[in-house]
Amino acid sequence: MPSFPEPGWFLALGRLMEAEGARFQRLGFAETRFAVRVIPDEGDNGGENLVGLIIDGYRLSDAKFVGQLEAFDPDFVICARRSVWNRMLREIVETGRPSLRHTLSSLALMGEEMWLESSDQLREDKFYRYNQTLQELLNLASQLPAH
Amino acid sequence: MGSVHIKDEERIGSEAKVKLQPSVYLQKLYETGTPDLGWMDNMAEWGVRAKPGNLGLRLKDIQIGTYGQIPDHGGDHRSMAPRGAVIPEGLPSLGFTLNEKAEVWADNAAELYEEAVARQWSSARDIPWSELKPLPDDLERAMCQLCTFLTEVEFIAADAPTRWMSQMNQDFFEVKMFLATQAMDEARHMDVFRKRALANGGGLGTASVLSELSLKRIFDAPSFSAQTGRLHLLGEGFVLTMFRQGEFIAPSRVDQEIFRRCMQDESRHVGYGTMHLRAQLRANPDVAEEIHEQLDDAERILLETFSIPESVEPMAILMGGGVKNFDKGMELQGQLWRRIVHEYLQRCDSAGLDRRPRCILPTDFSKLVDTPQDAVVS
Numbered sequence: 001m002p003s004f005p006e007p008g009w010f011l012a013l014g015r016l017m018e019a020e021g022a023r024f025q026r027l028g029f030a031e032t033r034f035a036v037r038v039i040p041d042e043g044d045n046g047g048e049n050l051v052g053l054i055i056d057g058y059r060l061s062d063a064k065f066v067g068q069l070e071a072f073d074p075d076f077v078i079c080a081r082r083s084v085w086n087r088m089l090r091e092i093v094e095t096g097r098p099s100l101r102h103t104l105s106s107l108a109l110m111g112e113e114m115w116l117e118s119s120d121q122l123r124e125d126k127f128y129r130y131n132q133t134l135q136e137l138l139n140l141a142s143q144l145p146a147h
Numbered sequence: 148m149g150s151v152h153i154k155d156e157e158r159i160g161s162e163a164k165v166k167l168q169p170s171v172y173l174q175k176l177y178e179t180g181t182p183d184l185g186w187m188d189n190m191a192e193w194g195v196r197a198k199p200g201n202l203g204l205r206l207k208d209i210q211i212g213t214y215g216q217i218p219d220h221g222g223d224h225r226s227m228a229p230r231g232a233v234i235p236e237g238l239p240s241l242g243f244t245l246n247e248k249a250e251v252w253a254d255n256a257a258e259l260y261e262e263a264v265a266r267q268w269s270s271a272r273d274i275p276w277s278e279l280k281p282l283p284d285d286l287e288r289a290m291c292q293l294c295t296f297l298t299e300v301e302f303i304a305a306d307a308p309t310r311w312m313s314q315m316n317q318d319f320f321e322v323k324m325f326l327a328t329q330a331m332d333e334a335r336h337m338d339v340f341r342k343r344a345l346a347n348g349g350g351l352g353t354a355s356v357l358s359e360l361s362l363k364r365i366f367d368a369p370s371f372s373a374q375t376g377r378l379h380l381l382g383e384g385f386v387l388t389m390f391r392q393g394e395f396i397a398p399s400r401v402d403q404e405i406f407r408r409c410m411q412d413e414s415r416h417v418g419y420g421t422m423h424l425r426a427q428l429r430a431n432p433d434v435a436e437e438i439h440e441q442l443d444d445a446e447r448i449l450l451e452t453f454s455i456p457e458s459v460e461p462m463a464i465l466m467g468g469g470v471k472n473f474d475k476g477m478e479l480q481g482q483l484w485r486r487i488v489h490e491y492l493q494r495c496d497s498a499g500l501d502r503r504p505r506c507i508l509p510t511d512f513s514k515l516v517d518t519p520q521d522a523v524v525s
Contacts, residue, residue: 028266028267029202029262029265029266056201057201058202100394100397100398100399100400100403101395103394103403103407105391105394105407105410106394106395109391109392109394109395109483109486110395110479110482110483111482120497121421121490121493121494121497122418122421122422122494125414125417125418126414128387128391128411128413128414129262129411129414129415129418130411131407131410131411132407132408132411135407
């Protein structure tokens with residue numbers, strides 16, 4: 001089983017998303033291409049990871065490592081250190097969702113632990129337009145087998 | 148004769164003042180039994196076969212041939228005859244006054260309409276009300292005051308643009324359809340915040356003179372684009388940040404769900420406003436001054452609004468987690484203020500409005516106490 005943030009890990013979420021079907025259809029469709037940037041923690045020898053994701057309606061249609069961000073042309077990039085991502089995912093595994101102040105929206109609001117990058121506010125606003133879908137997608141991590 | 152029983156059928160028409168002559172066409176039809184069928188040779192573009200995409204048949208999928216051509220000038224007939232239909236003589240005008248595409252259009256209107264329809268939600272069904280638990284008194288009072296404010300202001304984004312909606316040429320129906328979803332969204336926002344205020348042992352707080360002044364100025368805006376600048380760009384952009392803040396300050400999952408779902412709706416409204424102003428300013432750069440004047444006034448009122456306790460303190464209490472952490476809450480509020488101003492100016496940039504030199508909103512929240520005298524609302 002691939003681990004976060006490998007594309008295979010996101011694609012596994014995508015398969016769960018399709019299996020959930022009605023749950024995501026009730027939230028409504030989403031159309032966005034975005035990226036997840038995982039920044040190494042201080043003292044971490046690993047490099048930065050940048051994964052491009054495409055949600056096309058009710059399915060995650062693509063996930064891949066991105067070299068040139070401009071070429072992928074995301075609506076927005078969600079950036080956080082690895083420890084922040086790990087904390088969110090740990091909480092999701094434990095309770096099915098992150099704690100109230102550790103959701104994507106809450107963290108990105110304050111912009112300290114997590115922040116958005118975008119060249120256009122209109123495109124960045126898709127993070128808010130589809131936020132429930134994005135969070136519910138990540139919350140599916142609670143259904144992935146432990147590794 | 149008929150199988151459907153109509154109550155008091157013998158009385159129908161017994162006191163009618165108008166007697167209709169049977170139409171020549173119907174008389175002929177009943178006499179000969181032969182339909183006319185002339186209308187079959189009088190269709191608009193024929194043979195159109197729109198194909199659904201992976202999300203069904205959307206408006207963008209039927210933008211085909213002449214049906215997909217959005218005119219720069221709306222039809223002179225000023226009626227509700229569908230764009231692309233054969234237009235007969237003698238259509239009564241509905242007197243539309245917004246007949247230029249640039250006055251109302253946004254390239255994302257159809258997309259946002261479809262998205263809004265797909266992402267509707269129900270405050271009764273989708274909010275986990277049963278999980279609501281009693282809160283400490285200060286937090287409940289702060290939440291209820293915030294909900295009072297939001298209940299008070301939200302429906303302006305239905306009432307105000309729909310005043311203009313009825314003035315829009317029907318050839319720009321995509322915009323009308325989007326605004327109809329916006330009105331529905333705002334109904335739900337008014338509904339959900341009122342419900343929240345009344346659901347957990349609290350109630351409504353105090354209404355606001357300054358909020359009402361702000362609403363009145365939106366209501367009285369001299370043009371649709373001027374109103375859009377005031378409403379969508381500043382007002383809804385500001386409320387969008389409040390909704391995002393609402394998820395952060397939410398003391399419970401109930402509040403979190405409410406704010407997150409409202410945030411999604413509000414983002415669409417801001418998206419329409421930004422794109423409309425972009426289209427309008429490209430076509431009519433001179434409109435910029437009118438929008439600037441609206442924003443000059445709207446920014447002043449926003450600053451005034453942030454000078455009274457019922458606007459400032461509930462958010463600070465919720466941000467800090469209680470009155471005891473008021474200072475921390477104010478500090479967080481200050482950080483958010485920078486974001487509000489930053490995103491507002493980014494949206495102005497995106498709309499093509501160079502607002503930065505003219506903006507009176509300080510980027511530093513602490514400077515709100517240094518508001519110059521000439522910024523006082525008159």
